[in-house]
Amino acid sequence: MVELFVQVMHPSILFPWFMAMLFGIFAGATPGLTATMATALIVPISYYMSPLAGLAMIIGATFTAIFAGDIPATFLRIPGTPASSAATLDGYQLTLQGKGGYALTLDLICSALGGLMGVGILIFVAPPLAQLALRFSSAEYFWLGLFGLSMSAVVSKGNTFRGIIAACLGLLVSTVGMDVTTGHPRFTFGQLDLLSGVGFIPAMIGLFGLSEVLKLVSNRNALSQPSIASAVKISLRKAFPVVWRHKFTVLRSGGIGTVIGALPGAGADIAAWVSYGIAKKFSRNPEKFGTGSDEGVIAPTSANNAGLAGAWIPALVFGVPGDSITAIVVGAMLMYGLRPGPLIFEQSRELVNGIFLIAVLTQFMLIGVGLLGIKAFGRILQLPRNAVIVIVLMFSIVGSFALQNSIFDIYIMIAFGIIGFYLEKNDVPLPPLILGLILGPMVERNLRVGLVRTQGDFLPFLTRPVSSVLAIALFITLFGGPILGLLRRLLSKYAAKRNEP
Amino acid sequence: MNDNNQNANQNESETRTYSLNFPILLLLIGVITLYFSSQLPVFIQRGQRLPGPQYFPTMLGVFFCVASVVELLRYVACRRRQAPGCGDPSEPAIDTTTTSSTRHRLWARIEGVVKSWGNQSVALLLVALLAFVLMLPSLGFVLTGFLFSLVMLLRLKARPVPAVLLSVALVVIIAFIFVSAFRVPLPRGILSLPF
Structure with missing residues (x-):
């Protein structure tokens, strides 16, 4: 353990890790830049480091960015990242009462505690879950992949059907290149660059970097800058007793956040909203929610960081990412030559422990970096928008080039930027697309390998115990909502008829 | 002009749910996928045809064709209801009071798109x-x-x-x-x- 600690504290890891956290503050606190985009831009840089340093950068940047997203949410009512939209409610109300600094200090402590809880659950749940997953066959992995995809389609904003379309687009793109089992080239049109498939990293930079920039550029209003009025006062001493008083809210929200984050497809944003709602239900003074109550700040902010940690559970154990950030993590790990899945707990135990340790330490570092971020927020906002846009653009271009020194990859990045921009204009959510791209080979390989083994018989996919449960879960995910709605409508019609005479 | 643009932008953000170009694009993707999938070799093992390279893309191709029909029906239904939100996302709102003939309208629309x-x-x-x-x-x-x-x-x-x-x-x-x-x-x- 001490050895591992010394290894993690080595400057070659500690320095990029800390820099990534500072970058996380910048990306999270700048509206328009998300934690996902921060991860996407970090991956090409991390490629040139040891896997542990790369993962430390990703972990540091994302946890910090999720917190930093709450800073503009609290001060300006503009969520810095989607995971912070629930934080605009009570946090902003407190700012209006002149207590913005207090709200953010509360927020910061709860973010670190929520993250710590999520990581704690990850550490205890992941290894036994991996033991179970070792017994999975291709049928289970096929269903698991599909379940993850459909969950992400259901929970993403916009309608579910378009989410499924996005997921299938991702799956389609993943079929480009050499066929997973026979090695036959598919959809490459003679392009040698496409033989190894569409590069995941440039595609993702395009989808989350360039398309976001296109959106910003197309809207003239987005270029003007919001301003922040008052000086910020921070007092940790005032905030700790409040957190202690609401310790059960923190525990509950952290737990809920982790579980929701661990569901494939659902991420930190949903975790925050759900635990806000539940905290309001359980609260002794629910009427205060929305007017600047402490609990209204504590619940969503503990949950979103916990959700981020929870999302690592399916990503590490099954190789099925829980949200778009961990989708990038899985892609990055494959790039480092690591294969996330149950075997990683046996083959690279050291690395897994390193990830756990880094995730725990990040929560403590977050307090310091976060305080710095709250103080520096005014400065971050003073950065002209056009400069931010151009910086993101340049890093997108160089980042997609740098991985394979390939100009072709820049074209891929541009193409996916346009695709992402078009799809978002048509209300098609992007996270399912990136999940489809990552999960495509897994879903296809397991489906086909399974079918070849059973001589084309699909029945064993439904009769194995775990896979039947997953298949039912998939069915409920996709059709549960509409069926419930139909039943409710029929019941109300029936009730109306009975009341008529 | 500036205000006009902002209005158009606001309208755009509301009226982007259903547009005709989306189902057309889905159909194109579906048909192209099906065509190129059919060119891929079949996979035969011990005389039995098993899922090969074309299996998965063909499934996806069929899905996109079906999805295109679903989206088209939704678009038509939306148009019939004349609900807000069945416009083309790239079309800015046009001022119908000043432009009368269809040709005029089309021109104004193109001009609006280009000039935004x-x-x-x-x-x-x-x-x-x-x-x-x-x-x-x-x-x-x-x-x-x-x-x-x-x-x-x-x-x-x-x-x-x-x-x-x-x-x-x-x-x-x-x-x-x-x-x-x-x-x-x-x-x-x-x-x-x-x-």
């Missing part, structure tokens, strides 16, 4: 990106990067002197990070600088 500041900026950005990639091998990263950054900054209303300074700084920092620290050979082009 946002669309122009997006187009400029894409052209600049393409130019960047095309010139990168011959001019090298330092020159193209500088030009690209400068053009974009000026378009996004930065003042000239800060724009030049920022462009220089950005190019130098990126070249330093990637070339010196990570040893990525960014294209040098005609400038034989150390990076």
Whole structure:
């Protein structure tokens, strides 16, 4: 353990890790830049480091960015990242009462505690879950992949059907290149660059970097800058007793956040909203929610960081990412030559422990970096928008080039930027697309390998115990909502008829 | 003009749910996928035909064709209800009081699309990106990067002197990070600088 600690504290890891956290503050606190985009831009840089340093950068940047997203949410009512939209409610109300600094200090402590809880659950749940997953066959992995995809389609904003379309687009793109089992080239049109498939990293930079920039550029209003009025006062001493008083809210929200984050497809944003709602239900003074109550700040902010940690559970154990950030993590790990899945707990135990340790330490570092971020927020906002846009653009271009020194990859990045921009204009959510791209080979390989083994018989996919449960879960995910709605409508019609005479 | 544009933008954000070009695009994707999948070899093992390279893409192709029909039906239903939100996302709202004939309307619409500041900026950005990639091998990263950054900054209303300074700084920092620290050979082009 001490050895591992010394290894993690080595400057070659500690320095990029800390820099990534500072970058996380910048990306999270700048509206328009998300934690996902921060991860996407970090991956090409991390490629040139040891896997542990790369993962430390990703972990540091994302946890910090999720917190930093709450800073503009609290001060300006503009969520810095989607995971912070629930934080605009009570946090902003407190700012209006002149207590913005207090709200953010509360927020910061709860973010670190929520993250710590999520990581704690990850550490205890992941290894036994991996033991179970070792017994999975291709049928289970096929269903698991599909379940993850459909969950992400259901929970993403916009309608579910378009989410499924996005997921299938991702799956389609993943079929480009050499066929997973026979090695036959598919959809490459003679392009040698496409033989190894569409590069995941440039595609993702395009989808989350360039398309976001296109959106910003197309809207003239987005270029003007919001301003922040008052000086910020921070007092940790005032905030700790409040957190202690609401310790059960923190525990509950952290737990809920982790579980929701661990569901494939659902991420930190949903975790925050759900635990806000539940905290309001359980609260002794629910009427205060929305007017600047402490609990209204504590619940969503503990949950979103916990959700981020929870999302690592399916990503590490099954190789099925829980949200778009961990989708990038899985892609990055494959790039480092690591294969996330149950075997990683046996083959690279050291690395897994390193990830756990880094995730725990990040929560403590977050307090310091976060305080710095709250103080520096005014400065971050003073950065002209056009400069931010151009910086993101340049890093997108160089980042997609740098991985394979390939100009072709820049074209891929541009193409996916346009695709992402078009799809978002048509209300098609992007996270399912990136999940489809990552999960495509897994879903296809397991489906086909399974079918070849059973001589084309699909029945064993439904009769194995775990896979039947997953298949039912998939069915409920996709059709549960509409069926419930139909039943409710029929019941109300029936009730109306009975009341008529 | 400015206000008009903002109005158009607001309308755009509300009326983007159903548009005709989306189902058409889905159909195209479906048909193209099905065609090229049918060209892929079949997989036969011990005389039995089993799922091969064409199996999965064919499934997806069929899905996209079905999805296109579903989206088309939704679009038609939306049009029939005349609900807000069945427009083309790229069409700005048009002022029907001043434009009477259909030809006029179409023209006004095209003009609106072309003249919108946002669309122009997006187009400029894409052209600049393409130019960047095309010139990168011959001019090298330092020159193209500088030009690209400068053009974009000026378009996004930065003042000239800060724009030049920022462009220089950005190019130098990126070249330093990637070339010196990570040893990525960014294209040098005609400038034989150390990076």
